[in-house]
Amino acid sequence: MFQTLPALPADPILGLMASYRADNNPNKIDLGIGIYKNENGDTPVMTAVKKAEDMIWHSQITKSYVGPTGSAEYNAVVAELLLGSTLNDSLGKRRITVQSPGGCGGLRLAAEFIKSANADATVWVSNPTWANHIPLLGSAGLKIEEYPYYDYDSHSVKFDEMIECLSKIGSGDVVLLHGCCHNPCGADLNPEQWQQIRDVALKQGFTVFIDLAYQGLGDGLEEDVYGTRLLAETLPELIIVSSCSKNFGLYRERTGAMTLISENEAAAAVATTQIAAGARAMYSMPPDHGAAIVQLILSDDALRSQWDTELTEMRDRINGLRAQFVRQIQSIGIDQDFSFIEREKGMFSFLGVNVDQVQSLVNDYSIYLVNSSRINVAGINDSNIEYLANSLAAVLKA
Numbered sequence: 001m002f003q004t005l006p007a008l009p010a011d012p013i014l015g016l017m018a019s020y021r022a023d024n025n026p027n028k029i030d031l032g033i034g035i036y037k038n039e040n041g042d043t044p045v046m047t048a049v050k051k052a053e054d055m056i057w058h059s060q061i062t063k064s065y066v067g068p069t070g071s072a073e074y075n076a077v078v079a080e081l082l083l084g085s086t087l088n089d090s091l092g093k094r095r096i097t098v099q100s101p102g103g104c105g106g107l108r109l110a111a112e113f114i115k116s117a118n119a120d121a122t123v124w125v126s127n128p129t130w131a132n133h134i135p136l137l138g139s140a141g142l143k144i145e146e147y148p149y150y151d152y153d154s155h156s157v158k159f160d161e162m163i164e165c166l167s168k169i170g171s172g173d174v175v176l177l178h179g180c181c182h183n184p185c186g187a188d189l190n191p192e193q194w195q196q197i198r199d200v201a202l203k204q205g206f207t208v209f210i211d212l213a214y215q216g217l218g219d220g221l222e223e224d225v226y227g228t229r230l231l232a233e234t235l236p237e238l239i240i241v242s243s244c245s246k247n248f249g250l251y252r253e254r255t256g257a258m259t260l261i262s263e264n265e266a267a268a269a270v271a272t273t274q275i276a277a278g279a280r281a282m283y284s285m286p287p288d289h290g291a292a293i294v295q296l297i298l299s300d301d302a303l304r305s306q307w308d309t310e311l312t313e314m315r316d317r318i319n320g321l322r323a324q325f326v327r328q329i330q331s332i333g334i335d336q337d338f339s340f341i342e343r344e345k346g347m348f349s350f351l352g353v354n355v356d357q358v359q360s361l362v363n364d365y366s367i368y369l370v371n372s373s374r375i376n377v378a379g380i381n382d383s384n385i386e387y388l389a390n391s392l393a394a395v396l397k398a
């Protein structure tokens with residue numbers, strides 16, 4: 001029965017991890033998958049996380065089931081991190097949050113929920129968007145269309161075209177936005193643009209769905225949720241899927257959440273039953289360990305402040321690297337303008353080179369990046385920045 005199945009190509013992002021590991025070149029650089037790396041190229045466990053794990057190890061008395069919607073305490077602290085306490089309180093029971101197995105699990109949970117609410121819904125994603133959005137949403141059976149987003153020439157958001165497209169989308173459809181640190185392009189919406197999107201969403205009646213995987217890694221924990229909070233405050237309905245993979249460094253612990261704001265409390269209560277049933281049908285219940293860590297960190301003043309300091313260091317390092325890389329490129333006389341890298345936010349930017357040039361960077365220089373030319377800025381460090389810029393110069397000249 002299984003013998004006729006065709007082999008599938010490796011995932012465009014995860015495949016790079018394996019190729020990088022197998023490469024013996026001592027100069028190899030991993031700019032592929034979006035994981036934070038420190039100056040030594042390591043992705044250490046955050047100290048706040050280690051301390052929380054230690055406390056959990058000592059205090060946890062059961063490994064009994066948590067239930068399809070996860071830990072109520074985790075859901076509460078995550079909602080407060082996203083929305084802030086004032087807004088969260090004012091939303092009351094219109095807001096529900098459900099723990100999910102990572103951001104991916106949350107996206108898939110949301111996709112199933114959208115499908116049950118409207119099987120004909122089209123989800124509009126940015127062009128470009130994160131490569132895994134399409135399989136995650138598409139395999140739930142949702143139709144997917146794109147709205148214009150990134151202008152590869154000016155390295156900025158094509159906002160007029162985006163708004164023109166959104167102005168034609170009606171109720172029953174869903175518009176997926178990146179809350180901050182756009183993956184893959186790093187070009188974010190500014191406050192005025194978020195306000196215009198809010199106005200169009202109110203006028204057109206489509207549902208907004210925010211993927212928030214990088215809170216705290218752009219401009220700051222509060223700054224990065226400007227748009228999310230604005231929409232949560234004013235729209236009758238909103239879906240937010242958030243991840244603790246990056247900002248808590250909990251990648252393998254699969255720690256995320258789906259938050260839903262409904263028009264009223266009754267609709268939210270019904271939605272909870274639907275989402276719980278969706279979780280039960282797919283994976284029964286989310287894993288606990290990462291969520292227990294996040295819950296403890298966010299509810300303990302000392303741990304929270306330690307985590308905040310570590311997250312700030314990570315953010316500052318990424319933003320510093322952006323500036324340093326642009327200076328390095330300029331200092332070796334590359335004519336092409338790469339200053340946009342300094343304006344963009346989060347882990348990712350497109351280098352803006354073509355696929356042959358990407359292949360040359362991978363095959364001739366052991367510099368691993370996604371075919372779209374997306375780089376993970378956090379993979380740069382003092383020891384590889386010169387090699388990276390020189391290799392880029394060589395590829396641009398070839």
Ligand code: LMR
Nearest residue numbers: 013032033034130132183
């Ligand atoms: C990325 O975009 O590299 C990350 O979000 C990791 C992943 O799962 O693709």
